[in-house]
Amino acid sequence: MNSKTNRANHIILRVEGLKKYFPVRRGFFQKIAAWNKAVDGVSFEIQQGKTLGLVGESGCGKTTVARLILKLLESDAGKIVFRGTDISKLAENDMKLYRKDMQIVFQDPYGSLNPRMTVGLSIEEGLRILGIKNAPKRKERLEKLLQMVGMSPESADRYPHEFSGGQRQRIGIARALSVEPLLIICDEPVSALDVSIQAQIINLLKDLQDRLGLSYLFISHDLNVVGYLCNTIAVMYKGCIMEFAPAEQLFENPRHPYTISLLAAIPDPEPGNTPDLHLPERDLPDSSIPIFGCSFQGRCTLEETRCREERTTLAQVGEEHFVRCWKAAQNKIPKVS
Amino acid sequence: MTNDTLLSVKDLKVYFPAGDGIARAVDGVSFEVRRDETVCLVGESGCGKTVSALSILRLNPVPPAEIAGGRIMFDGQSLLKLDEESMRRLRGKHIAMVFQEPLTSLNPVFTIGDQIGEAVSIHENIGTEALHRRCVQLLKSVGMPFPEQRLKDYPHQLSGGQRQRVMIAMALACAPRLIIADEPTTALDVTVQAQILQLFKSIQKKRSMSLLYITHDLGVVANIADRVYVMYAGAIVEQGNTVQIFRHACHPYTQGLLASLPSRLKRGKRLYSIPGVVPNPAFKPKGCPFHPRCPYAEPVCREEFPEMCDYGDGHLARCPVLFDKRDL
Ligand SMILES: Nc1ncnc2c1ncn2[C@@H]1O[C@H](COP(=O)(O)OP(=O)(O)OP(=O)(O)O)[C@@H](O)[C@H]1O
Ligand SMILES: Nc1ncnc2c1ncn2[C@@H]1O[C@H](COP(=O)(O)OP(=O)(O)O)[C@@H](O)[C@H]1O
Numbered sequence: 001m002n003s004k005t006n007r008a009n010h011i012i013l014r015v016e017g018l019k020k021y022f023p024v025r026r027g028f029f030q031k032i033a034a035w036n037k038a039v040d041g042v043s044f045e046i047q048q049g050k051t052l053g054l055v056g057e058s059g060c061g062k063t064t065v066a067r068l069i070l071k072l073l074e075s076d077a078g079k080i081v082f083r084g085t086d087i088s089k090l091a092e093n094d095m096k097l098y099r100k101d102m103q104i105v106f107q108d109p110y111g112s113l114n115p116r117m118t119v120g121l122s123i124e125e126g127l128r129i130l131g132i133k134n135a136p137k138r139k140e141r142l143e144k145l146l147q148m149v150g151m152s153p154e155s156a157d158r159y160p161h162e163f164s165g166g167q168r169q170r171i172g173i174a175r176a177l178s179v180e181p182l183l184i185i186c187d188e189p190v191s192a193l194d195v196s197i198q199a200q201i202i203n204l205l206k207d208l209q210d211r212l213g214l215s216y217l218f219i220s221h222d223l224n225v226v227g228y229l230c231n232t233i234a235v236m237y238k239g240c241i242m243e244f245a246p247a248e249q250l251f252e253n254p255r256h257p258y259t260i261s262l263l264a265a266i267p268d269p270e271p272g273n274t275p276d277l278h279l280p281e282r283d284l285p286d287s288s289i290p291i292f293g294c295s296f297q298g299r300c301t302l303e304e305t306r307c308r309e310e311r312t313t314l315a316q317v318g319e320e321h322f323v324r325c326w327k328a329a330q331n332k333i334p335k336v337s
Numbered sequence: 338m339t340n341d342t343l344l345s346v347k348d349l350k351v352y353f354p355a356g357d358g359i360a361r362a363v364d365g366v367s368f369e370v371r372r373d374e375t376v377c378l379v380g381e382s383g384c385g386k387t388v389s390a391l392s393i394l395r396l397n398p399v400p401p402a403e404i405a406g407g408r409i410m411f412d413g414q415s416l417l418k419l420d421e422e423s424m425r426r427l428r429g430k431h432i433a434m435v436f437q438e439p440l441t442s443l444n445p446v447f448t449i450g451d452q453i454g455e456a457v458s459i460h461e462n463i464g465t466e467a468l469h470r471r472c473v474q475l476l477k478s479v480g481m482p483f484p485e486q487r488l489k490d491y492p493h494q495l496s497g498g499q500r501q502r503v504m505i506a507m508a509l510a511c512a513p514r515l516i517i518a519d520e521p522t523t524a525l526d527v528t529v530q531a532q533i534l535q536l537f538k539s540i541q542k543k544r545s546m547s548l549l550y551i552t553h554d555l556g557v558v559a560n561i562a563d564r565v566y567v568m569y570a571g572a573i574v575e576q577g578n579t580v581q582i583f584r585h586a587c588h589p590y591t592q593g594l595l596a597s598l599p600s601r602l603k604r605g606k607r608l609y610s611i612p613g614v615v616p617n618p619a620f621k622p623k624g625c626p627f628h629p630r631c632p633y634a635e636p637v638c639r640e641e642f643p644e645m646c647d648y649g650d651g652h653l654a655r656c657p658v659l660f661d662k663r664d665l
């Protein structure tokens with residue numbers, strides 16, 4: 001087996017040219033006035049047992065990408081190749097085969113747990129889906145799952161509101177694990193938590209990955225968390241991936257002007273380590289005005305005429321390092337080995 | 338208290354009824370803010386930051402809140418003793434507040450111009466022309482693009498960052514001596530947060546103003562603070578300047594918080610995590626409220642509420658156990 005196919009075998013998920021446009025309706029007749037290009041040609045891949053971080057500011061399309069992959073939302077274009085099969089066009093019935101292999105953990109576990117169901121019943125649902133019909137067996141699995149996420153077996157008989165935010169997040173993780181998934185999409189799983197609890201959940205996710213060989217798509221806007229946890233990072237802006245690189249690369253040698261401004265904006269918990277920033281004073285430009293060329297225009301300090309006249313492409317600038325900016329790509333010619 | 342002190346809060350206690358008992362949300366908090374200084378009050382959610390801040394302006398509804406003790410001095414005046422009329426004059430004019438949620442604190446049915454204008458004219462009597470010029474200039478001073486047009490906009494037409502700029506413009510309207518900002522960037526993206534922090538710094542460079550900045554984000558603290566107060570379960574557990582707190586933390590809770598921060602430099606290493614959770618203020622453990630989570634706890638910690646220990650140069654920590662071990 002050559003190294004290329006070997007690598008392909010280790011890719012659990014690959015998305016290619018994923019698109020989702022939402023109609024923007026206006027006026028009395030609610031006519032479609034414009035399209036909100038929430039996801040506009042997103043491509044990336046996740047290696048088995050590894051974590052891909054998807055970062056970007058609010059509204060850039062991260063959650064929409066997650067919902068497209070899980071087929072909670074129909075994509076307008078693109079491929080979603082999961083374990084070698086393109087699931088993007090699969091009918092709901094055929095999807096069943098894959099559903100249980102992909103799970104999601106949300107930012108607000110409260111909203112995703114049924115408040116009228118005990119924690120035990122919520123988690124057991126997954127075990128039924130797995131086809132474990134024998135009740136004592138299910139109970140045994142349930143206890144094991146709770147133990148895995150650091151909760152006592154008694155928790156099973158209590159209701160979601162009786163738990164703290166961190167505990168509910170553990171329950172959400174236990175429920176995701178119940179169907180023995182291969183990939184877990186984590187959408188801002190620690191953003192709502194306090195630092196001391198955040199560390200507990202991050203450690204838990206890491207332990208589970210080591211033990212079960214899970215792959216994660218980890219969505220966050222916190223670069224400190226992503227930098228700690230992820231193997232590769234995709235930086236998203238207005239529906240497009242602007243830069244994609246191994247985590248160390250992205251932090252050591254960021255190439256896209258947007259990535260550079262994001263990194264500069266991380267509050268650093270070391271006093272004196274925060275030089276005055278030279279961020280553009282402008283806020284996000286109005287997204288309903290259609291623009292041609294690079295979507296970072298209007299906020300980029302390096303913008304030139306060409307940025308507004310040419311369609312952008314993702315250019316390779318290093319091994320597994322891609323950037324969507326002609327200037328960044330030209331500065332240094334890709335060092336492909 | 339030095340001559341330099343603008344605000345001093347001493348042994349403040351704010352309680353709430355909680356079922357059969359009482360929630361001691363703020364339980365003996367003392368801190369001070371000097372002239373032109375930025376002070377951060379940092380702690381995890383529920384530790385009493387907002388209740389402390391609201392008490393300064395007497396914005397905690399009484400009841401249910403009960404001010405069970407303490408003294409708040411602002412520029413020689415005792416705020417808890419002030420009559421309601423004097424308090425109203427003080428709010429906005431000398432002390433202004435910026436909240437976490439700019440959308441809920443702006444009125445949706447009035448334009449930005451109306452609201453900034455209102456903030457100015459409460460305390461000042463100026464003509465329409467002059468008022469308009471003031472509003473434009475205020476919006477300009479907070480880095481708002483196209484200030485003239487923005488005055489006609491309604492709050493929902495602005496982004497979160499722009500709304501927070503409007504709130505800051507309103508806070509600045511009467512050139513207050515102190516701004517209290519309660520998690521003003523928590524709901525914003527990092528890049529916008531960085532802009533707002535930069536804005537506070539540049540305002541302070543231009544004119545004399547103190548800032549009491551409340552946050553749960555230690556990264557923000559390091560970026561903006563001159564001095565820091567760390568809060569846990571309704572009390573200050575450590576205080577000092579930024580270098581003392583971040584490089585030489587002396588309280589196990591502060592140490593734990595810093596150790597549990599993720600960063601790319603800790604990749605591959607396990608994050609330290611403080612076991613357990615923040616106690617409910619109605620059921621605080623006896624003794625040191627941190628003892629069930631503390632790796633250094635000794636029997637005495639379960640019995641006695643710890644004293645503040647003085648490490649010199651304004652660095653204090655509420656942990657006699659580590660204080661006794663300091664030179665070992
Ligand atoms: N069902 C929908 N109908 C119409 N527009 C939508 C829908 N879902 C999302 N959008 C729009 O798509 C864009 C991307 O939204 P998305 O939720 O993916 O952002 P996000 O990156 O997850 O942001 P956040 O960090 O705030 O969670 C936004 O402009 C949003 O308003
Ligand atoms: N109006 C209220 N009634 C009862 N309890 C309250 C009220 N306001 C705050 N508390 C309680 O006081 C404690 C401190 O709250 P707060 O100051 O808002 O914390 P934070 O540090 O997150 O700002 C919390 O336990 C909270 O539940």
Ligand code: SF4
Nearest residue numbers: 294300302303307325
């Ligand atoms: S293409 Fe132009 S506008 Fe876009 S990021 Fe590069 S330099 Fe900036």
Ligand code: SF4
Nearest residue numbers: 625628631638656658
């Ligand atoms: S007083 Fe005791 S319990 Fe409290 S922080 Fe110090 S060692 Fe820990």
Ligand SMILES: [Mg+2]
Nearest residue numbers: 062063064187
């Ligand atoms: Mg989202």
Ligand SMILES: [Mg+2]
Nearest residue numbers: 386387519520
């Ligand atoms: Mg608060």
